[in-house]
Amino acid sequence: MAVRAKLAKTLRPLLRKFPALRKAAGSVDVCSDIVRHAAAAVLPQIIQPDPREIYITLTANCNLRCVGCRYGRDFMPGSQLSFQVVRDLLDDCKELGIKNIRLYGGEPLVHKDVVRIVEHSAGLGLNTLLTTNGILLKEKIDDLYKAGLRSIGVGFSGTGEDYNSMCSDREIRSRAWSEGLPTRGNGTAWMST
Ligand code: SF4
Numbered sequence: 001m002a003v004r005a006k007l008a009k010t011l012r013p014l015l016r017k018f019p020a021l022r023k024a025a026g027s028v029d030v031c032s033d034i035v036r037h038a039a040a041a042v043l044p045q046i047i048q049p050d051p052r053e054i055y056i057t058l059t060a061n062c063n064l065r066c067v068g069c070r071y072g073r074d075f076m077p078g079s080q081l082s083f084q085v086v087r088d089l090l091d092d093c094k095e096l097g098i099k100n101i102r103l104y105g106g107e108p109l110v111h112k113d114v115v116r117i118v119e120h121s122a123g124l125g126l127n128t129l130l131t132t133n134g135i136l137l138k139e140k141i142d143d144l145y146k147a148g149l150r151s152i153g154v155g156f157s158g159t160g161e162d163y164n165s166m167c168s169d170r171e172i173r174s175r176a177w178s179e180g181l182p183t184r185g186n187g188t189a190w191m192s193t
Helices: 002-017 019-042 083-096 114-123 137-147 160-166 170-178
Strands: 053-057 100-104 127-132 151-156 187-192
Touching: 002 019, 053 083, 083 114, 100 114, 114 127, 114 137, 137 151
Parallel strands: 053 100, 100 127, 127 151
Antiparallel strands: 151 187
């Protein structure tokens, strides 16, 4: 892992200039990970898995009701991880050398401790990313930024009728529209600050 990290650090500036080479290097990296993890399953005493990223589903609650999604409806209703559990998990991630933390839901911004969680994660030096439907972004973005969040993915499924057909809650829909927010669906647009 240390060798790969050093190699990546050395090559990164060069690869930035050659996007095709960068893409190819990324594919090789992913393939080597797949092989390594497959081998680790067969020979756990000799080869250890080397996870670099985890997804944490902070909550099953959601403030949207997208078609085809059961979060916020009948999937684990009301379930969410406490701050203490997430904090300990993040501490373990740091100790294990995991670099990227992706905060998910449901909708992670409805978790009452999301800012504290981001603060703890960023404070540990973990690369922290959050995926959201964007509804609460305006009111939370300043606190999240202060807490150290620099990357956000916002689900986007289009506008107008495209959006109406995805989100079945009229009241929420009109709020999202009036605030000019992107709306959830097929793709995710990543923003870094
Ligand atoms: S915003 Fe995401 S979690 Fe919420 S209902 Fe839509 S797809 Fe499901």
